[in-house]
Structure formats: structure tokens, C-alpha cells
Amino acid sequence: MTLTEMKDIAYNGLWKQNPGLVQLLGLCPLLAVSNTLVNAVSLGLATTLVMTLSSATVAPVRSYVPNEIRIPVFVLIIAVLVTVVQYLMNAYLYGLYIVLGIFVPLIVTNCIVLARAESFASKNPVLPSAFDGMMMGLGLTAVLAVLGGLREIVGKGTLLSGIDLLFGEQAKAWVIPVIPDYHGFLLAILPPGAFIGLGLIIAAKNWLDLRASKKVSSTPASETLPEAAQG
Amino acid sequence: MKRIARSSLQTAVNLVFFAIIGTAILSATYYLTRDTIAATVEKAKLKLVSQLLPPSSYDNDIMQDIHTVAADEMLGTDEATQAHIARRDGQPVAVVLEAVAPDGYSGKIALIMAIHPDGSLGGVRVVNHNETPGLGDYIDIAKHDWIKTFDGRSRTLFKDEMWKVRKDGGMFDYMAGATVTPRAVIKAVNRALQYFEAHRDELFIADAQPAKGARK
Numbered sequence: 001m002t003l004t005e006m007k008d009i010a011y012n013g014l015w016k017q018n019p020g021l022v023q024l025l026g027l028c029p030l031l032a033v034s035n036t037l038v039n040a041v042s043l044g045l046a047t048t049l050v051m052t053l054s055s056a057t058v059a060p061v062r063s064y065v066p067n068e069i070r071i072p073v074f075v076l077i078i079a080v081l082v083t084v085v086q087y088l089m090n091a092y093l094y095g096l097y098i099v100l101g102i103f104v105p106l107i108v109t110n111c112i113v114l115a116r117a118e119s120f121a122s123k124n125p126v127l128p129s130a131f132d133g134m135m136m137g138l139g140l141t142a143v144l145a146v147l148g149g150l151r152e153i154v155g156k157g158t159l160l161s162g163i164d165l166l167f168g169e170q171a172k173a174w175v176i177p178v179i180p181d182y183h184g185f186l187l188a189i190l191p192p193g194a195f196i197g198l199g200l201i202i203a204a205k206n207w208l209d210l211r212a213s214k215k216v217s218s219t220p221a222s223e224t225l226p227e228a229a230q231g
Numbered sequence: 232m233k234r235i236a237r238s239s240l241q242t243a244v245n246l247v248f249f250a251i252i253g254t255a256i257l258s259a260t261y262y263l264t265r266d267t268i269a270a271t272v273e274k275a276k277l278k279l280v281s282q283l284l285p286p287s288s289y290d291n292d293i294m295q296d297i298h299t300v301a302a303d304e305m306l307g308t309d310e311a312t313q314a315h316i317a318r319r320d321g322q323p324v325a326v327v328l329e330a331v332a333p334d335g336y337s338g339k340i341a342l343i344m345a346i347h348p349d350g351s352l353g354g355v356r357v358v359n360h361n362e363t364p365g366l367g368d369y370i371d372i373a374k375h376d377w378i379k380t381f382d383g384r385s386r387t388l389f390k391d392e393m394w395k396v397r398k399d400g401g402m403f404d405y406m407a408g409a410t411v412t413p414r415a416v417i418k419a420v421n422r423a424l425q426y427f428e429a430h431r432d433e434l435f436i437a438d439a440q441p442a443k444g445a446r447k
Contacts, residue, residue: 035364065249066242073249080253084260091267094275155365186365 005128013135019112020143020198021205026112029103030144031194035155038162040148041141042096043103048137050085050107054078055121055133062122074117075108082108095165112136147197155189157182280315280327282372283345283354289317289324296437300328305426307331307339307419316437317345323435325353328427332419336411337361340370342419344381346427348435351385354378355420367412377413380404386424394421 019025029047034040057077065073086104089097097104107113116136121129152159157179164171187193273294280293296316302308308331315327325345332340340360345353355378362368369375380403386394395401396413405413427434 061249064245066238066245069242069246072246076249076253080256083257087260087264087268091264091271094271098275184365186363189364 006131009128009132010135013132013137013139014142015139015205017136018139018143018205019115019136020140020147021202023112023115025115026110026140027198029106029110030140030147030198031191033100033103034144034148034151034194034197035189036152036162037145037148037159038166039099040144042166043100043107044137044141044144046085046089046100046104047107047110047113048134048141050078050081051113051116051133051137052130053081053133054113054117056126056130057081058117058121059124059126059129065122070122071114071118074114074122078113078117079108093166099162099165112140143198143201146201147194150197150201151188151193153178155185155187155193157184279343279356279358280345282356283327283343284317284325289319291316291318293317293327298326298434298436299438300434303426305422305429307333307422314434316435323348326427326434328423328434329358330419330423330426332415334411334415334418335360335362336367336409336415337363340412340415340419342416342423344420344423346424348431349385350387350424350428350431351383352381352420352424355381355416357416362412363409366406367409369406369409370412370416377404377406378416381420386421386428391421394418 013019017023020027020030026047029043033043054074054077058074061073061077062070082105085107086097089100089104116133120132124132149159152161157177159176159178161175163174167174188197277294293315296318298314298316300306300308300312300314302310302312306312306329308329312329314329317324317327325347327343327345330342330344332342338361340362341358342355343358344355347353356372357370357378360368360371362370369377372378389402392400393402394417396403396405396410396417398405398410399414401417403413403417
């Protein structure tokens with residue numbers, strides 16, 4: 001894996017093909033769990049871990065899997081990995097496990113995981129595949145973090161609420177009251193807030209891309225337009 | 232034809248192979264984490280119980296002193312639950328009972344409560360709920376102290392008509408815009424207390440053999 005390849009993969013995962021903003025895959029957890037920063041980042045990192053592991057597992061076995069049954073095998077691999085992650089969270093991060101609840105097992109059905117296994121890991125060696133899974137996961141985590149942070153500030157007026165679920169009671173002091181004496185804005189916490197927030201973030205990304213393409217008007221701007229969602 | 236059959240067989244064998252490896256990995260993880268998970272779940276439950284009963288008020292191993300409660304309409308449960316009995320010097324101090332409010336604003340609300348032998352409440356906590364964030368979720372101790380209004384209440388002091396929100400002529404406060412949630416919780420607690428009255432004596436008799444493996 002050369003440095004340019006790595007740069008390409010990272011750029012694709014984090015920005016150009018960002019799963020949350022461009023591919024628009026895996027929106028179920030994106031919208032449901034992004035009501036606070038801590039929830040959003042936690043689920044994002046869990047997804048990243050699963051994607052890295054699943055891509056790294058799919059890549060070495062890809063030549064042994066007959067084409068007709070590749071999807072069931074990939075789903076099987078992903079389901080096993082997710083369940084392992086779920087057991088580990090249940091054992092060592094119980095508070096968070098309770099909060100994320102059903103959304104951890106639902107990582108299996110998150111189509112971005114399967115999409116990367118199918119479109120990248122099944123055609124590439126182990127290292128680039130693992131790196132691609134990780135970058136796609138981090139891209140999703142970044143979007144989740146921005147969306148979670150936005151919704152938490154607008155909805156509750158705080159940041160990092162619930163951090164004590166990760167680091168124990170003493171972490172309650174880490175919660176940042178961004179807007180003191182805030183009474184809350186329910187819409188931001190409920191699912192519509194997630195749709196509106198995500199819409200604004202996508203708009204911001206497209207605006208940035210457009211501005212960047214205008215600056216380098218000598219080169220054709222075809223690359224900057226978001227590619228159509230795939231699934 | 233033969234060729235197709237053979238390749239199908241190969242594909243099937245291949246799939247079975249992956250399934251077996253997957254099962255092996257899952258079983259291994261399950262056995263490796265099983266004890267830690269059971270310990271974590273128990274610790275979380277004990278922590279919850281300590282909010283209802285000061286640990287100094289009893290001296291037995293509350294996690295082993297268990298009475299299995301069959302599913303009952305009065306408790307809102309549809310499967311057997313485990314009641315934990317707190318004793319001091321062999322005398323019952325309280326029983327920790329699980330109950331479900333089936334009619335929350337968005338589904339069931341799982342409750343846990345400590346009831347003293349005289350029928351008064353040590354306290355109530357919400358274990359699990361799906362009430363609207365910012366509206367109905369004040370029943371959760373993490374959001375608001377409302378649930379503490381149950382501390383010390385009993386049906387001997389307060390009759391049925393008092394077990395309602397103030398809006399309905401009862402004694403419980405509620406928050407504007409969310410009365411369905413407290414109504415459901417109050418009703419469930421009242422019914423659980425009635426169940427306790429009817430089964431008081433048997434509830435304080437521990438199961439002959441402690442159930443293996445704590446129920447989740």
C-alpha cells in the first residue's frame with residue numbers, strides 16, 4: 001500500500017465519499033442515536049471498529065468465497081463481529097451498552113458495513129481494506145459527532161452529557177453547560193431534528209465543495225459534485 | 232448436470248464452513264465474557280437497589296436471597312421475575328420487586344421498588360422506559376427527582392383515590408404536558424402495592440434453592 005493509495009482511501013472515506021454525507025448509507029443509527037455527542041461518538045466508534053474488522057476479515061477470505069454466496073458469507077462475518085463487540089460492550093461498558101441498546105446489534109444491518117465489504121474489501125488486499133473500513137467508519141463518526149454535538153447544544157444546551165456512562169461517576173463534572181439555564185428545544189432531540197441537522201450539514205459540505213471548485217476554476221469541477229447514493 | 236450439482240455442493244460446503252467458524256468464534260466469546268457480563272449486570276442491579284435501600288439497613292446477601300415471582304397482571308409482568316429480600320438479623324427489612332407499567336406514553340415502563348413489611352415504599356426507580364425526551368422522561372432519576380415522591384408512601388396512609396396525579400384529584404405532582412407518563416407509573420406502583428398486600432407472607436420466604444444464574 002503506497003502513500004498515495006492511503007491518502008486516496010482516507011480522502012474518500014473522510015470527505016469525498018463520506019458514508020454519512022455523500023453515500024447516505026447507514027442513516028438508521030445516524031438519525032436515531034445522534035441526540036447527544038457521547039452517544040453519537042460511541043456508536044460511531046463501535047461501527048468503525050466493526051468496519052475495520054469486517055473489511056480486514058473479508059479481504060483475506062475473498063478468494064475462497066464463491067461469487068454466488070459472497071453476500072451471505074459477508075453478512076455472516078459482520079454479524080459475528082458485531083455480536084462479539086456487543087458481548088464485549090455488555091461486559092466492560094455496561095452503562096453505554098444500556099444507552100445504545102438496540103443500535104449495537106443493528107450495526108449488522110447498517111448497509112455501509114456490507115457496502116464496503118462488497119465494493120472494496122472483496123477486491124483489495126487486507127491492509128488497504130482494513131484502512132478503508134477504518135476511514136469510512138471515521139468519516140461516519142465525524143458526521144455523527146458534528147450532528148450529535150449540534151443536536152445536544154440546540155436541544156439541551158450542554159455538551160458531553162452522559163459522559164459518566166463511559167468514565168464513571170466522577171466524569172459527571174466534565175459536562176459542559178454551553179448555554180446556562182437553557183430550557184431545551186425538544187425538536188432537536190427528536191428524530192425530525194436529526195433530519196434537519198443532517199440536511200444542514202450536507203448543504204454545508206456541498207457549499208464547501210462548490211467554493212473549492214470555483215477557486216480552482218482552471219480545472220474541471222466534475223469531481224466535486226456528490227456522487228449519487230448507492231443503496 | 233453432474234457438474235452443476237458438484238459446484239452447488241461445493242458452495243454449500245463452503246457456506247457451512249464459514250458458519251461453523253462463525254459459531255466457534257461466537258461461542259468462545261460468549262464463554263469468555265459470560266461471567267463478566269453476569270457480574271456487571273448484578274453490580275448494576277445492586278447499585279440500583281442501593282438507591283432504594285441503604286446498604287447498612289440489611290446484612291444478608293440480597294443477590295442470593297431470592298423469591299421467584301410468577302408473572303402477574305397486578306405487577307404488569309408477563310414472565311417470572313425475581314424479588315430480592317433484604318433481611319437484618321434474619322428479620323425481613325424489605326422486598327425489592329419488579330413491576331411494569333404497561334400504559335406509558337410510548338410503551339412499557341419497567342420499574343423496580345423496595346417495599347417494607349409494613350407496606351410502605353422504600354423507593355421506586357424506573358429501570359427502562361421510552362418516554363419522550365424532555366417531556367415524559369422526568370420519571371427517570373437521571374433527569375428529575377419526581378420519582379422520589381414515592382419514598383415512604385403506603386396504601387395504609389393513602390387510600391386508592393390519593394394514588395393519582397393532582398389533576399385527577401390525587402396527591403402526586405406532575406408536569407404540564409406530560410400526565411400520561413406519571414399516571415401510568417402511579418397506577419403501576421399502586422397495583423404492585425396491592426399485589427404485595429395479597430402476597431406479603433410468601434414474598435418474604437426465599438426460594439428453597441437459589442436460582443442458577445441471575446436473570447437479566
